[in-house]
């Protein structure tokens with residue numbers, strides 16, 4: 239009963255934060271503030287009344303159109319809200335209602351913003367990466383002091399995936415973006431060197447499968463530029479949730 243209640247609260251919390259993430263995804267690349275200003279319709283500029291700004295439900299209730307100009311509202315908005323809420327439920331399921339939940343939920347939200355901005359604009363804003371680094375350092379301090387995790391796990395995490403990516407960028411011209419390298423350094427401090435290395439492999443695997451599907455479906459060629467950030471983010475999410483089980487399974491093969 240209490241468990242169900244916690245899951246419902248976390249789901250609603252995830253939807254509300256998800257709504258704020260939409261503001262971040264839209265405004266950060268434009269250099270606009272994310273702390274001030276009401277939401278408005280991008281088509282008719284009408285301010286959105288509070289009852290049309292309830293995450294997920296308003297979209298369903300308005301059937302995906304602006305109340306005033308009837309212009310289509312992008313389904314990406316409710317998708318981001320739902321995705322963020324589901325990610326929070328997944329963190330809760332794996333880590334329980336612990337301080338780690340708060341840290342990792344914040345990490346996942348930042349990754350959602352990064353993935354969608356990178357998809358649209360092919361950039362990873364430094365401010366988001368620095369936020370991951372600062373939160374990651376706090377999470378590492380919590381892990382070391384409260385749970386006795388060895389500190390070097392996180393210190394090496396800064397370099398474990400970022401250095402290989404950096405070298406790859408030197409070898410392959412126009413290969414790796416600087417944003418990807420910085421992201422993997424910051425996220426490495428957050429989840430430690432083992433999981434960030436695995437995230438790099440799994441992220442590359444996702445990107446490879448995606449490129450293959452692009453070629454097979456004739457929607458692109460091997461030369462189609464695919465931003466790496468969303469796949470790295472997906473890799474980090476996968477490894478934060480299941481990385482230790484994947485590692486145990488892999489090491490059990492030998």
Ligand SMILES: [Zn+2]
Nearest residue numbers: 279282304307
């Ligand atoms: Zn409108």
